[in-house]
Amino acid sequence: MMKLNLEITADSRYAFDRKRVKLALEKVLLEQNKFEGKVNISLSVVGERKIRELEQKFFGRDEVTDVLSFPQDEGEQMPDGFEGHALGDIVVCYPQAKRQAMQWNRLIDEEIEFLACHGLLHLLGIHHD
Numbered sequence: 697m698m699k700l701n702l703e704i705t706a707d708s709r710y711a712f713d714r715k716r717v718k719l720a721l722e723k724v725l726l727e728q729n730k731f732e733g734k735v736n737i738s739l740s741v742v743g744e745r746k747i748r749e750l751e752q753k754f755f756g757r758d759e760v761t762d763v764l765s766f767p768q769d770e771g772e773q774m775p776d777g778f779e780g781h782a783l784g785d786i787v788v789c790y791p792q793a794k795r796q797a798m799q800w801n802r803l804i805d806e807e808i809e810f811l812a813c814h815g816l817l818h819l820l821g822i823h824h825d
Contacts, residue, residue: 698722698731701780706741710790713805720809724816734780737819739812740787747789762792763811765818786815 700722704714717739725735744760751757751764767784788811797807817823 698725699734701734701736703738710741712808716805717809717812720813721816724813728820731781736780736782738785741790742787744791760789760792762796763788763815765815767819783819786812788812
């Protein structure tokens, strides 16, 4: 049986439904049916400055984007006592998500859920054109 261990970090001013996001990510993982046991993911909800920094550092682009995914590197040492599959990190830009939610006439919770799931698919190696 698969169990998601989701570590969420977000500034307190970025309010969103964490339980909803976790349930949505669990649903994607169950649909993909790739894992047994514990699955570890970290989700960070950040501002524009931080996402721009990451975009520049890792992709060489000076821009604000909505979501970035950083898969766990193969062979990377996990802490002692660690169990399960470490998939990696998902980073969502709250201000960008808020703009997109308004543009698509969605709730911010819906947009963050959508972006987190999109990021998870990238961690699973599922990419779009």
